[in-house]
Amino acid sequence: MKAKKIVALLLAAAMTISLVACGNSTDAPASTDSDITDVEADDDAEVDEADAADETDAEEDADDYDELLAEIIPEETVTLDVFDQLANYSGEQIGWFGQIMLEKFNVKLNIIPDPDGVYETRMESGNLGDIVIWGNDSDEYLQAIEKGMLYDWNEDDLLSEYGPYIKENMPFALEKNAQISGGTTYGYGFDVAVDSSARQDVMYTWDLRWDLYKELGYPEMKNLDDVVSVLEQMKEICPTDDNGKTTYGVSLFNDWDGDMVMFVKSTASAYYGYDEFGFGLYDPVEQKYYPCLEENGPYLTCLKFYNTLYQKGLLDPDSQTQKYDGMMEDYQNGTAFLNVFNFLGSALYNSESHAAEGKAMYPCPPADAQPIVYGQNVYGGNRPWTIGAKTEYPELCMAIINWLATPEGRMTMEYGPKDVCWYYDENGKTCFTELGRAAKLDITTEMADGYSGTFDDGGFKMNNTSWAIDAANPDSNGDTYNYKKWESFVTEPGSEIEADWREYTGCTTFDSRFDTVNYRLAPGTMYSASPKSDELMVLWNQVATCIKDNSWKAIYANSDEEFDKIVADMISQAEEYGYATCVEFQENEAKLRAAAEDAVK
């Protein structure tokens, strides 16, 4: 036993030494260069000469950078470990993206996802990987910084030398990272925007079966009650789906329930325009927080909406037990008529065969709905790109992350190699090549021009982004990275039913439908949720379970009395579990969020 103890002590000592050894002592403040101007500003009146001078400078810089790059690109192919909490894939990055990495940097990427236990073992082993991509910038990320597992981007001028594009164009994202990381920059978050007043695409589109809506004569839908009655009428005229099974108004699933039932709170976001915020919803316009168990509050109102649907036989009774796959089948087969999300409604139902039959789902929000729309965030999101402290190739990793942040890199990760899948035409407009368009519509399209495998095989497996998809692409002539908004992609209606929708709404794209809707904009801010203490976490989880379980029970209540009783029980139970403490915490968070919003206004 003594011997064992000694060995254990030695091991612990060795571990401590190794951890101390990887810590770094540079506490250089974040480089918030005051001379960096907003990238966007260059639209304004600037003299041609200055432009020309800038261009020459830029060309020289680019040449310098290429020379610098040539020095660090290894002669023999190197495999870089990418520890990626967002990855859905494991193993070597293959296909076209793998080939691009090989051509540009002579590296292979080994993608390591993060199932249970992997993060912990990598932390203990002292090496997270060469490139490290985080699912969020809270606990695990901060722990890694504390233990010196991440490479300081200011050390040896790594960022300014090898990440010039990031340094120049993402000052706010770098500033945010420095702020959350204790003063030094270790990376930057995803989905960075160039313009803080621009908005993202609408996610809560209220996709409804347009063919049935048309058949009903476009009845007026003002509020949630009208939605119920429209769904009721739809079921009357379309009692069975493609496979002859009974139809419903909506079909739900519970995989994505977090603190509340996901569909209920999302419906509140889609109708009232309030954002999910701990146990409750937050109004980004009035800066008000609505606890979820507030009587007649947004959450309970939407809960009642789903219960009404259930009582009228308009909610798929499998909703609580089925998984994502089950719900997906329901929308693919036309078993359900309405979904508040675009990616769960039209994206699943609208196929060529349905279009040929004159059937489709299109956005059709009730008149009173004010769906929430997220503003673009110049500070970036909460999924940082970082570099592991133990990497042998910090410069190379930085160069790769830098390239991914350039417009070409951003376009490539989304649409494939330049000039093979997409190009800028003579007017600088972004266009798909035939292959690019085919690959966008069907990811199993075989690649060409020297790239092997299907588009999907070689797809960008890191799953993180640099610029937001709706951010402006400075290399193009006024386009964003979002293909749906390129002039070259906006097309003639593909089917009669689409033509009908366009004619009725006067819109050409799903997103433009919301230009006329009174949506609520949640601006992108530097706010990120404060950590919860262990005690609070215990209460929090108990309350969450109580709210989710009882909410589902309430959805399945057979009468209004039963619904009221279940809700009353839920409130009293949640209070016993410590709901009030959680709400108090969240109210304080609301103040922090409001302050962060005021800062960007």
Place this chain on the structure above:
Amino acid sequence: MAKTAQEKADLKAERIYERTHKKRYRTRPGDVVFNVLNYLVFTLFTIACIFPFYYLFINTISDNDLVIKGLINFVPKGIHLDNYKSLLNVSDLSNAFIVSIARTFLGTALMVAASGFVGYLVTKQEMWGRKFWYRFLIITMYFNAGLIPWFLNMQMLGLTNTFWAYIVPGIVAPYNIILVKTYIESIPAELEESAEMDGATYMTVFRKIIWPLSKPILATIAIFGAVGHWNSFTDSLILMQSAPNLYTLQHRLYIYLNQASNLSALMESGGQVSESVIKSALSGKVIKYTISMVTVIPILVVYPFMQRYFEKGIMLGAVKG
């Protein structure tokens, strides 16, 4: 040879007994009900056990469009084998298949050999420090260091990202050693003694007497070992992080099966997910089914193969007098 009158009478009595008893047996309605219920319950139970496999199987050979729409429930439609053929083309899967097969064969063979030998060794009273070594082995069954110390240990031993991480730690399996030891102890000691009297050494006794007689228990632990190796995936997940070419089939299956839930975690944490990521993760229902099938079938084959070693009564009459 003519039968004696006594024998004839016995035979007759026997037949009469059989006839009368059989008749009476058949006529008892309670038994019929019992049998019907019995068959019914067990048939249902069997169906409940087999149906998931059957369901998976018919979904892998049916028309993919119908499968995605969830229309294949009992009868396969539009039968084809394209899914299995396409799996062969997915290089990481065929590679994982080879790794799984290799670790199962090699790992099981070495484990059985070691368990047989160590099991025999610890039955010998004259073994040096027998009690200590035996307890030293057994104690590992009661304590588990946990994931991280295990990982660190393997890393210090230089076993991470090598194929040997699958094989070496599994060679000495205390539970199997106990089984073998107990079994060997049940073999009559006289067999060994007689061999020793003929001048056989320990090795000869082990090779010629103990090994062949222990086949049933060795076959049993071989099944345990093979199933364990085939199904094991934590080692692949934790130890092979930088060696994707050494992933096992189970690990690959895990990755495919978790795509949808990973995606949900992404969506939940906010931020938009690229459309192609969604499509890529969700188009794979049939692939998931097919990989599940490919993962299950080989190990099912092991059982009938091992069946022939379960010989009974081999030692009946080995020691007489």
